[in-house]
Amino acid sequence: MDKKRNLDPSLRRRGRPRHTEPSPEYRARLDEIVALATEVFRQKGYDAGSLEDVAKELGLRKASLYYYFESKSALLHLIFERAIDDALQRIASIAIIKDPRDRLEALIRHQAIRVASEPSLFTVFFDQRPSLNAADYNKILAKERAYVRAFADAAQLGRDAGILPDADPRTLADILLGMTNWSYKWFDPDRDDPEAFADICVALIFSDSRDRTEID
Amino acid sequence: MDKKRNLDPSLRRRGRPRHTEPSPEYRARLDEIVALATEVFRQKGYDAGSLEDVAKELGLRKASLYYYFESKSALLHLIFERAIDDALQRIASIAIIKDPRDRLEALIRHQAIRVASEPSLFTVFFDQRPSLNAADYNKILAKERAYVRAFADAAQLGRDAGILPDADPRTLADILLGMTNWSYKWFDPDRDDPEAFADICVALIFSDSRDRTEID
DNA sequence: CCTACCGATCGGTAGG
DNA sequence: CCTACCGATCGGTAGG
Numbered sequence: 369m370d371k372k373r374n375l376d377p378s379l380r381r382r383g384r385p386r387h388t389e390p391s392p393e394y395r396a397r398l399d400e401i402v403a404l405a406t407e408v409f410r411q412k413g414y415d416a417g418s419l420e421d422v423a424k425e426l427g428l429r430k431a432s433l434y435y436y437f438e439s440k441s442a443l444l445h446l447i448f449e450r451a452i453d454d455a456l457q458r459i460a461s462i463a464i465i466k467d468p469r470d471r472l473e474a475l476i477r478h479q480a481i482r483v484a485s486e487p488s489l490f491t492v493f494f495d496q497r498p499s500l501n502a503a504d505y506n507k508i509l510a511k512e513r514a515y516v517r518a519f520a521d522a523a524q525l526g527r528d529a530g531i532l533p534d535a536d537p538r539t540l541a542d543i544l545l546g547m548t549n550w551s552y553k554w555f556d557p558d559r560d561d562p563e564a565f566a567d568i569c570v571a572l573i574f575s576d577s578r579d580r581t582e583i584d
Numbered sequence: 585m586d587k588k589r590n591l592d593p594s595l596r597r598r599g600r601p602r603h604t605e606p607s608p609e610y611r612a613r614l615d616e617i618v619a620l621a622t623e624v625f626r627q628k629g630y631d632a633g634s635l636e637d638v639a640k641e642l643g644l645r646k647a648s649l650y651y652y653f654e655s656k657s658a659l660l661h662l663i664f665e666r667a668i669d670d671a672l673q674r675i676a677s678i679a680i681i682k683d684p685r686d687r688l689e690a691l692i693r694h695q696a697i698r699v700a701s702e703p704s705l706f707t708v709f710f711d712q713r714p715s716l717n718a719a720d721y722n723k724i725l726a727k728e729r730a731y732v733r734a735f736a737d738a739a740q741l742g743r744d745a746g747i748l749p750d751a752d753p754r755t756l757a758d759i760l761l762g763m764t765n766w767s768y769k770w771f772d773p774d775r776d777d778p779e780a781f782a783d784i785c786v787a788l789i790f791s792d793s794r795d796r797t798e799i800d
Numbered sequence: 801c802c803t804a805c806c807g808a809t810c811g812g813t814a815g816g
Numbered sequence: 817c818c819t820a821c822c823g824a825t826c827g828g829t830a831g832g
Contacts, residue, residue, distance in 0.1 A: 413631060647828085802831100811822105
């Protein structure tokens with residue numbers, strides 16, 4: 369049955385081929401491939417980074433990679449899927465904090481540190497999205513909307529509590545995300561400290577302590 | 585003399601071929617090419633966007649474009665050069681404002697509106713930089729450092745005046761630029777208003793008015 | 801500004 | 817996991 373897989377394109381199963389039980393070796397190798405592909409796509413971009421580049425770093429040939437994914441764009445989707453699933457999981461516990469200020473601060477701090485800590489992953493995630501095929505793009509987009517919504521919810525809470533200006537929560541969320549996410553363009557791990565960066569972001573937004581000492 | 589131009593590569597003049605007097609038609613055509621190339625590179629990316637794509641929109645053939653630039657990467661550099669030169673020119677008058685708060689507000693407002701107003705240009709400018717060749721990259725980088733410095737200078741003034749938190753001015757500048765620049769990823773001209781966006785950025789940073797009404 | 805074409809790269813497949 | 821290979825694209829050049 370497996371042998372028939374490619375005989376008729378209309379019968380080909382979609383997505384990653386299902387194995388009855390993906391062996392630990394298979395999963396470990398796939399993890400390696402995804403990690404190395406992330407590096408290659410960050411350094412050269414998705415188009416200019418070839419599968420031969422990825423294979424070479426593993427001591428393999430390009431053709432051998434096709435055992436692990438069915439196309440180059442499917443490999444890119446794997447990178448994105450892991451990134452966004454991981455990100456959603458990480459903020460789940462933050463999104464239930466009751467205090468508006470605490471929740472906002474936790475989200476900002478979390479995002480600043482995550483992006484600053486994984487420059488390769490976020491460079492690919494933020495810049496190579498247009499290289500996904502339409503179906504994969506929409507899947508990622510839906511999950512990312514949920515992510516932005518978590519920030520927008522916190523922004524709305526913060527706005528209603530008078531911590532943030534009176535504005536559209538989604539726009540506030542995108543602006544807060546801009547402060548933190550943009551760091552993938554300038555943050556230098558050898559020079560900058562993620563925690564210090566997060567502190568400054570928080571201080572910029574929650575400036576009331578600063579103002580209180582300056583005024584009267 | 586012009587005919588000899590391509591006979592010996594080692595004698596080829598570098599950069600855009602100098603015409604004794606670049607005709608108005610030549611300059612107009614080059615403007616067209618640069619504008620259309622910006623669109624193509626935004627939609628498909630630099631690697632996937634072919635010179636045939638650019639030529640097609642002008643009703644030309646790819647080979648004809650080589651009269652206007654000497655390589656695809658030189659065309660990309662033209663886009664970058666015009667973008668950064670224009671940007672530097674635009675903030676020159678803002679960078680001499682004396683009042684710390686006024687200068688910061690003017691810079692933030694300017695940047696928010698510029699990026700939100702020219703999504704194609706800034707998408708290419710922010711995302712396709714790695715596709716420049718090394719020499720061009722360094723030229724753009726030097727000019728961009730001057731641009732960030734204008735923001736850092738304003739941030740330092742603002743910090744010393746107690747308007748911004750006590751932190752490294754360059755980091756403050758990059759965070760402020762993040763708020764505004766990130767909009768190229770989410771701003772939708774059909775839905776969002778550049779002026780309103782700029783207002784929110786300013787309100788977020790200069791939150792003292794907000795705090796004053798909330799506190800005591 | 802054109803036609804014709806070269807040289808190289810690369811995703812993907814065949815078949816083992 | 818491999819070798820061998822196809823088909824298509826594309827930057828760039830020749831020569832006019």
